[in-house]
Amino acid sequence: MISRRDLLKTASAGALALLMAPALIGSSFSRDMTLEEALKEHLGATLSDLTQSDKVRIKAPTIAESGANVPVQISADVPVEEVEALYIFADANFNPWVTTVELSPMNGEVFFATRIKLAKTSVVRAIIKMKDGTLLATSKEIKVTVGGCG
Amino acid sequence: MARIGRAIVRVPKKIKKGDVFKVQMVITHPMETGRRKDRHGKTIPAHYITKVEFFFNDKKVTTLHTGPAISKNPYFAVMMKATESGKLTIKYEDNKGGKWEKSVPVKVS
Numbered sequence: 109m110i111s112r113r114d115l116l117k118t119a120s121a122g123a124l125a126l127l128m129a130p131a132l133i134g135s136s137f138s139r140d141m142t143l144e145e146a147l148k149e150h151l152g153a154t155l156s157d158l159t160q161s162d163k164v165r166i167k168a169p170t171i172a173e174s175g176a177n178v179p180v181q182i183s184a185d186v187p188v189e190e191v192e193a194l195y196i197f198a199d200a201n202f203n204p205w206v207t208t209v210e211l212s213p214m215n216g217e218v219f220f221a222t223r224i225k226l227a228k229t230s231v232v233r234a235i236i237k238m239k240d241g242t243l244l245a246t247s248k249e250i251k252v253t254v255g256g257c258g
Numbered sequence: 259m260a261r262i263g264r265a266i267v268r269v270p271k272k273i274k275k276g277d278v279f280k281v282q283m284v285i286t287h288p289m290e291t292g293r294r295k296d297r298h299g300k301t302i303p304a305h306y307i308t309k310v311e312f313f314f315n316d317k318k319v320t321t322l323h324t325g326p327a328i329s330k331n332p333y334f335a336v337m338m339k340a341t342e343s344g345k346l347t348i349k350y351e352d353n354k355g356g357k358w359e360k361s362v363p364v365k366v367s
Contacts, residue, residue: 134359177329201327202293208323209336216278216339223329225291 146197146204150226151235151243158245166234166248175226175252182234184244185216191218192237200230226252261286263358267348273340273366281312281350282335283360291326307332307352314364315344340366 147153167181182194190210196206209220218236226232229251236244264286270279275303285307310322320336336345347361 132325174265179333181335198327202291203325203327205325206327210321210323211336212319214317214339214341215337217337219280219335219337221333221335223333225289225329226326 141203141205143199143204148198150195150205150208151237153243158243161236161244161246164234164236164244164246165184166232166246168232168248168250170249171251171253172226174254175228176254178222178226178250178252179221179223180232181221182219184234184236186218186236186238186244188215188218189213190239192239194218194220195233195237196220196222196224197228197233197235198224198226201225201227203204226250228252263287263350263352263356265348265350265358266362267346267360267362269346269362269364271365273364275340275342275366277340277366278337279340280335280356281338281346282333284330284331284333285310285350285358287352289326289328289330289332305352305354307350310334310348310350312336312338313349314338314349315342340364342366 125197144154147155163185165183168178180196182196191211194209194211197204198206206224207222211218231247232248233245233247238244265283267281267283269281273279280361286363288305289307289309290302290305292301294302304326306326307324307328310324311318312320319338343366344364345361346364347359349359351357
């Protein structure tokens with residue numbers, strides 16, 4: 109037979125555990141981020157600092173069968189000597205930052221291709237950081253039928 | 259997964275001096291985000307490539323900073339300008355301390 113005291117003890121321990129659960133989850137998972145936060149962290153910029161430019165091109169499917177494997181190709185009609193780095197962001201991902209590519213004149217041209225994961229239908233952004241600090245950007249919406257972020 | 263960190267690097271066979279050629283690579287890697295659960299409900303720890311560096315004759319060409327949003331068995335392609343023959347070395351590492359290196363010869367005529 110469980111005494112009243114024991115019952116209260118276990119009940120309060122259980123309540124405490126429930127209270128602490130969100131904190132534990134918060135530490136074991138990477139924190140969800142908004143696009144603005146990700147831009148700030150990686151570029152020190154906000155959305156309004158981006159200059160939309162048709163010199164930057166994204167080659168990617170409009171509809172991706174699986175979000176686990178979306179081919180994305182970025183290129184730009186700017187001299188590679190003036191470019192510092194290239195960034196890819198996916199707005200709807202848990203952490204929108206995908207990759208940062210530091211280029212050098214030895215690359216010959218501004219180009220990068222990879223395969224990325226998309227949690228769901230999302231706008232994918234390519235941002236080119238010029239050496240003078242200008243941020244050239246372009247975006248493309250990719251529709252995803254099956255998400256790929258687990 | 260077996261053979262984590264194995265890479266295949268591909269460069270064109272015929273490169274003329276002054277050409278811009280494409281370097282393609284695929285690394286065998288699970289790229290776990292740390293968000294997925296196994297069938298017992300346990301979280302699979304994050305395991306992904308964090309950095310990939312391309313060197314040509316020991317001079318750095320490109321650095322990639324990558325996160326879990328890159329697909330499993332990551333594919334990367336960059337362009338390079340052909341100035342001379344030499345050795346292309348790619349160094350890459352993951353968040354669990356794995357470090358690898360792969361070199362391929364580049365012949366420029």
